[in-house]
Amino acid sequence: MTGRTTAATAADRPAPAAAGSAGAARLNLTLATIGFMVNFWAWALLGPLGPGLKERLGLSFAAQSLLVAVPIVVGSLGRIPVGALTDRLGARVMFPIVTLATVVPVLVLAYAQSSYAALIVAGFFLGIGGTTFAIGVPLVSGWYPPARRGFALGVFGVGMGGTAIANFTTVRLANAYGDRAPFFLVAAILVAYAAVAYALIRDAPGRSSGRSPWERTAAAARLTTTWQLCLLYAVGFGGFVAFSVYLPAYLRTSYSLSISDAALRTAGFVVLAVAARPIGGWLSDRFHPVPVLVACFSGVAVLAVIQAFQPPLIPLGTIAFLGMAGLLGAASGAVFALVGKLAPSDKVGAVTGLVGAAGGLGGFVPPLIMGWVFSLEGSYSIGLMLLSDVALAAAVYTAVKMAGLARNRLA
Numbered sequence: 001m002t003g004r005t006t007a008a009t010a011a012d013r014p015a016p017a018a019a020g021s022a023g024a025a026r027l028n029l030t031l032a033t034i035g036f037m038v039n040f041w042a043w044a045l046l047g048p049l050g051p052g053l054k055e056r057l058g059l060s061f062a063a064q065s066l067l068v069a070v071p072i073v074v075g076s077l078g079r080i081p082v083g084a085l086t087d088r089l090g091a092r093v094m095f096p097i098v099t100l101a102t103v104v105p106v107l108v109l110a111y112a113q114s115s116y117a118a119l120i121v122a123g124f125f126l127g128i129g130g131t132t133f134a135i136g137v138p139l140v141s142g143w144y145p146p147a148r149r150g151f152a153l154g155v156f157g158v159g160m161g162g163t164a165i166a167n168f169t170t171v172r173l174a175n176a177y178g179d180r181a182p183f184f185l186v187a188a189i190l191v192a193y194a195a196v197a198y199a200l201i202r203d204a205p206g207r208s209s210g211r212s213p214w215e216r217t218a219a220a221a222r223l224t225t226t227w228q229l230c231l232l233y234a235v236g237f238g239g240f241v242a243f244s245v246y247l248p249a250y251l252r253t254s255y256s257l258s259i260s261d262a263a264l265r266t267a268g269f270v271v272l273a274v275a276a277r278p279i280g281g282w283l284s285d286r287f288h289p290v291p292v293l294v295a296c297f298s299g300v301a302v303l304a305v306i307q308a309f310q311p312p313l314i315p316l317g318t319i320a321f322l323g324m325a326g327l328l329g330a331a332s333g334a335v336f337a338l339v340g341k342l343a344p345s346d347k348v349g350a351v352t353g354l355v356g357a358a359g360g361l362g363g364f365v366p367p368l369i370m371g372w373v374f375s376l377e378g379s380y381s382i383g384l385m386l387l388s389d390v391a392l393a394a395a396v397y398t399a400v401k402m403a404g405l406a407r408n409r410l411a
Contacts, residue, residue, distance in 0.1 A: 024202065025143040028091075029152055031201050032136035035095050036159025038193050042102050042186050043071055043129035044166035045109065046119070047245040048263040049174070054249070057116055065371030067116070068245045070123040075130020076360020083134035083353020084217045090203040091139035095132065096194040102129040103190045110183035130360060133159075137336065137352040142204030147285065150337030154281025157333055161274035163244045167267035171260050220350035225342045228402060229335060229351070230358035232293060235394040236331030238362015239300065239387065240273050243324070245363070246370055250380060255313045265321075272322055273329030280333025289338040290402050296331035297395035300324050304388035308381045332359070 046053075047068050054064040086094045105125035112118035136156050144152040173182040220226050247269060251262040283292045307320040339355060370383040 025152075028143050028201060028204075029140055029155060031197060032091070032095075032139050033156050033159045035099065035193055035197055036132050036136045036156060037162040037165070038186075038189050039099060039102055039129040039132040040160055040162030041165045042106050042162075042190060043075055043126060044163040044244065045106070045170055045182060045186065046071060046123055046126070047163070048167045048170040048248055048259075048266070049113075050245075050249055052171070052259050053113065053119070057114075059116065060371075060375065062371045062375055063116065064249060065246065067119055067123060068249075070120055071127040071130060072241060072245065072360055072363050074124050074127025076127075076357045076363070078127060078131040079134035079356035079360065080217060080353040082131040083138070083356065084214065084220075084350045086135045086138050087216050087347065087350055091135050092198065092201045092203055094135045095139075095197040095201055098128060098132055098135065099190050099194040099197065102126070103187050106183050106187045106190065110180040110187075113179055133356045134353040137339070137356075139201070139203065141339075146341055149341065150281040150285040150289070150333070151278060152281075153336045153339070154278030154333040157277035157281070157329075157336065158274050160240070160277070160332075161270060164267045164270035164274060167244075167248070167263045167270060171263045175260070216347060216350040217353065220347045220354055223347075223351070226351050226354055229339055229342070229355045232338075232394060232398060233332070233335045233355045233359040234362030235297065235390055236293070236328055236335050237356075237359035238366070239324070239391070240270075240328040240332060241360060241363025242366035242370075243321075243328075244270050244273075246366065247321070250370070251313075253374070254310060254380060255317070265318075269321055269325045272325040273332075276326040276329030277333040280330030281337045282333075283330070284334045284337030289334040289341070290398055292334040293331055293398045294395050296327040296334065297391045297398065299327045300331075301388045301392040301395065303327070304384050304391060308384035308388065310381065335359075 050064050050068045053059065053067065059067070082094065082098065105122045105128070108122040109119070109126065112122050136159065137153060140152050140156045141149055170182045173185065244266065247266040248259070248262040251257045251265055252259065257265070280292060280296070303320045303323045307317060307324075311317050311320070335355070339351060344351075366383065366387065369386065370380055373382045374380055
C-alpha cells in the first residue's frame, strides 16, 4: 500500500513538461507513435508467414508456435533494460539505436527462410523491435500532464497497428515481388525512421537522468503498483499479442481459410484493437481505469467461451473475435492510463519496461499452449476456455483488489 500511495502521489504532481509547447508535445507523440508502428511492423513479420513456413519446412504446430513466439518473448523481456535505459539516456538516443538494431535481423530473415534454426536465431534478434514500446511511453508521459496522459498514451498505443500492416502486406508483397520483398521494404523504412527520430525527437524538459538503469528498475520493482499493473497488462495486451501472432494459424486450421485470407482477417482484428486502445485511454481519463478494465475483462471472458465451441465464422465467430479485439485493445489503453497516473515521473520508463515485459510474456505463453493442446487433442477449445478463465480472474481481481483506486480517485 505504501508503494502504491507513493507512486500515485508522485505521479499526481504536474509533469515538468506540462508548461512546454503543445506543438512540441504533439510532434513527439506523432514521432513516438510512428516509431512504435514501424518497429512493431518488423516485430510481427513472422506471424503472417508462419502458416506458409510451416507447410514449406514441414513443421509441427508446436514448432510453428515457437517460431512466432520467440520474437515476442525477447521483445518483452528486452523492455525491462530498454525502459530503464530510456529513463537514463532519453528517447532521442534510444529510438534510433533500437530501430537500427532491428534492421539487422530483418535483413537476415530475407535470406534465412529455408532453415528453421536460422529463422529461430533471426527471430530472437527480431524481438529487439518489440522493445520500442518502453521507449515511447516515458517520452509521451513526459510531454503530457496526468489529466491528458491516458488519452495521449492511448494514441501512442495506435502504433501497435504495425502488426496489422504486417498482416495486410507481408503475404501480398511476398507473392507479388518475391519472398524477400517485405523484409527489404521494412529495413528501408526502419533506416529512414532512425534518421528522422534522431533529427526531430526531443525529450521533455526536466527529465532526470542521474540514477543508473538498474537502480531505476530495482526501485520500480519495489512498487506494489508495478506488479498489479504487470498482472493486468499480461492479460489485456498479452491476449492481443497472442491473437495477433497465432490467429492466422488458428483460422487456417479451424476454418480452412487460405493463408492470405487468414492474414487479412487477422489484420482486421488488429485494426479494431488498435482503434479501441485510445478509446480505453479516453474512458479512463473520463471515468477511471478500474471500471473500464472490469468491463473489458468480463466481456473477453464471455466471448472466449462462445468461440471455444467453434461457431460458424460468419457471423458468430467473427463477432466473437472482433468483440475480443475491441475489448483487449481498450483494456490495454486503460492499463497504461493507470501507469501514467500512478508511476512516479522519474520511473515511468522503468515501470513501463516491467509492465510491458509482462504484457509481451502474456502473449508468449498462449500460442505455445494452443499449439501444444492442439497437437494432443486436435482442438483449440481447451485453450480458449483457459483464456476465458484468466480474463474472468483478472476482472474479479481488478474489482476487488484495485477498487480502492476508483473510490479514492488517487489519479
